[in-house]
Amino acid sequence: MPKLTPLEDDAYSAAHDGVHRTVLEILRAHFGPTAVVQQQIGDYTGLTKSVPASNLAAVAAASLTADHARTQAGQWVRAARAEGTSWTQLATALRFNDDQDGDLAELAFETVAGKPEPLEKKSITWDCGTCGAAVIDYGPYERNPQDDEKGHTEDCARHQAAIADYDAATGQ
Numbered sequence: 702m703p704k705l706t707p708l709e710d711d712a713y714s715a716a717h718d719g720v721h722r723t724v725l726e727i728l729r730a731h732f733g734p735t736a737v738v739q740q741q742i743g744d745y746t747g748l749t750k751s752v753p754a755s756n757l758a759a760v761a762a763a764s765l766t767a768d769h770a771r772t773q774a775g776q777w778v779r780a781a782r783a784e785g786t787s788w789t790q791l792a793t794a795l796r797f798n799d800d801q802d803g804d805l806a807e808l809a810f811e812t813v814a815g816k817p818e819p820l821e822k823k824s825i826t827w828d829c830g831t832c833g834a835a836v837i838d839y840g841p842y843e844r845n846p847q848d849d850e851k852g853h854t855e856d857c858a859r860h861q862a863a864i865a866d867y868d869a870a871t872g873q
């Protein structure tokens with residue numbers, strides 16, 4: 702897995718610059734070229750930087766960017782689950798760590814599916830990369846793959862391996 706956790710400095714600055722560029726692009730696309738203006742850097746440098754003409758419009762553009770980042774992360778989470786990535790691995794990629802209260806794998810699931818009310822079950826769906834079947838993923842709550850993932854074919858090698866691991870871990 703690419704090492705984005707803890708975030709390396711170059712990934713951090715790429716994210717910062719990318720979001721700044723995206724916000725300015727949104728403003729230009731929506732309001733036209735005057736939505737971005739040049740601001741002088743310091744008093745005597747003669748250098749300028751591109752900044753939003755309206756801070757209020759920039760807030761809206763940054764918020765829209767954050768919404769799309771979350772949506773796209775959710776799509777990649779589903780694709781990663783289809784490939785066989787665990788919720789624990791996804792928790793690391795989603796930058797959850799031991800500072801958070803609660804089970805990290807469950808927090809990763811709830812990022813995409815939402816937090817279930819007591820007695821409620823949330824789910825997401827993806828097509829299993831191994832057996833090709835549409836799987837309903839109820840998150841990592843039960844720890845038993847037969848309860849947490851419904852829809853794999855009887856002979857799905859990935860699902861059978863997960864069940865064997867669970868049985869070995871629980872002494873069944």
Ligand SMILES: [Zn+2]
Nearest residue numbers: 829832853857
């Ligand atoms: Zn399967």
